[in-house]
Amino acid sequence: MTTLRQNDTNSPPTGNGIVPGRGGALDLLRFLAAMLIVLYHFGQDAPVSLEALHPVFGRGYLATDFFLILSGYVLGRAYGGQVLSGRIGPARFLGKRIQRLWPAQLIVLACLALIVMASGLVGISPQHPENYTPQAFAMQLVFAQAWGLPGGGGWNHQSWSLSALIVCYGAFPLLWSWISRMKSSVAMLSLGMLAVVGGDLLCVALLGRPIYDLPFQLGLLRAMPLFLLGLCIARVVEQNKPSLIVAPLLGWLAAATLVLLQVAGRFDLASIVAIAAVVLSCGRTPVAKPSRLIEEGAKLSFALFITHAVTGMLWFGALQALNARVDVPVGLQWALWAGSLPAALVMAIAFHHWVDTPVQAWLARRLNPRQAAVA
Numbered sequence: 001m002t003t004l005r006q007n008d009t010n011s012p013p014t015g016n017g018i019v020p021g022r023g024g025a026l027d028l029l030r031f032l033a034a035m036l037i038v039l040y041h042f043g044q045d046a047p048v049s050l051e052a053l054h055p056v057f058g059r060g061y062l063a064t065d066f067f068l069i070l071s072g073y074v075l076g077r078a079y080g081g082q083v084l085s086g087r088i089g090p091a092r093f094l095g096k097r098i099q100r101l102w103p104a105q106l107i108v109l110a111c112l113a114l115i116v117m118a119s120g121l122v123g124i125s126p127q128h129p130e131n132y133t134p135q136a137f138a139m140q141l142v143f144a145q146a147w148g149l150p151g152g153g154g155w156n157h158q159s160w161s162l163s164a165l166i167v168c169y170g171a172f173p174l175l176w177s178w179i180s181r182m183k184s185s186v187a188m189l190s191l192g193m194l195a196v197v198g199g200d201l202l203c204v205a206l207l208g209r210p211i212y213d214l215p216f217q218l219g220l221l222r223a224m225p226l227f228l229l230g231l232c233i234a235r236v237v238e239q240n241k242p243s244l245i246v247a248p249l250l251g252w253l254a255a256a257t258l259v260l261l262q263v264a265g266r267f268d269l270a271s272i273v274a275i276a277a278v279v280l281s282c283g284r285t286p287v288a289k290p291s292r293l294i295e296e297g298a299k300l301s302f303a304l305f306i307t308h309a310v311t312g313m314l315w316f317g318a319l320q321a322l323n324a325r326v327d328v329p330v331g332l333q334w335a336l337w338a339g340s341l342p343a344a345l346v347m348a349i350a351f352h353h354w355v356d357t358p359v360q361a362w363l364a365r366r367l368n369p370r371q372a373a374v375a
Contacts, residue, residue, distance in 0.1 A: 147163065255274070
């Protein structure tokens with residue numbers, strides 16, 4: 001989502017020397033959004049597709065939009081000051097982001113490949129074998145599947161957002177320097193929303209589809225305006241806007257509006273505005289009582305995002321084999337499907353603590369020995 005920087009275990013100081021609050025509303029939303037993405041993808045494998053039960057279950061892509069906005073916001077708050085002061089250059093910043101994301105993607109792709117090969121050895125084919133091509137594997141390996149080239153689907157399919165964000169990360173220092181020249185908070189928020197609305201209009205005019213319905217290989221066109229909107233929100237918060245009285249009211253109003261919009265129907269642009277307002281409100285409102293549990297949940301969000309394709313392949317592959325041999329009652333089918341959600345959480349916990357965190361610590365010692373020694 002982040003990504004998405006929701007996967008970082010520590011928050012570096014912001015441009016104002018303030019550490020973004022952990023264990024608060026944004027961290028809680030980060031975890032909930034990751035679970036919604038899992039539910040969105042797993043819902044297609046339910047005994048009856050969840051979207052067929054209610055259209056709201058088909059709008060999990062809004063959780064991805066939240067992460068794209070949040071990624072711009074968190075990076076702006078965490079690294080904006082370092083960019084403006086010259087303490088971190090574009091190449092080093094992009095290298096840090098790739099170092100954070102690529103090892104996890106590599107490990108997950110390797111796991112998926114092993115599962116596919118092992119299944120083939122025992123005579124079990126994937127449900128959609130066309131999704132597991134060498135070309136798609138290679139494109140996802142280098143995060144190129146959202147750069148306009150076809151053939152990168154399947155495998156760890158949701159990682160298209162990481163592919164798009166890699167480009168956003170490369171552009172971050174230039175975008176932040178440009179936005180930082182603006183003084184008006186209204187102008188900055190207008191710029192962010194204009195990027196989203198303008199991008200939507202261009203996509204409809206040139207591609208015949210709104211920006212929210214673009215195929216994943218054009219994910220960069222979807223991610224860049226949302227990332228820019230997140231950067232604009234970060235700059236507004238750094239200017240201490242809105243006031244501490246208005247910010248909570250704005251957040252509750254935006255959250256209620258978002259819920260009502262989902263009940264009423266599909267209103268993607270209005271939903272984006274509400275999501276942006278929630279991020280602005282939560283980012284501006286100090287964390288009065290940090291929760292360690294919520295903070296740990298937020299740290300798991302990246303692991304949930306990156307690994308749930310592995311969980312889904314194993315879990316629903318096993319259920320498919322069971323249904324082929326046994327007449328499973330419908331009630332039990334639903335219970336077994338529901339078990340996929342805690343299974344995804346367990347997989348994420350194991351990956352975060354026993355794979356991702358040790359790998360990142362090892363890379364830090366190898367690539368940044370001085371920083372690792374200080375930490």
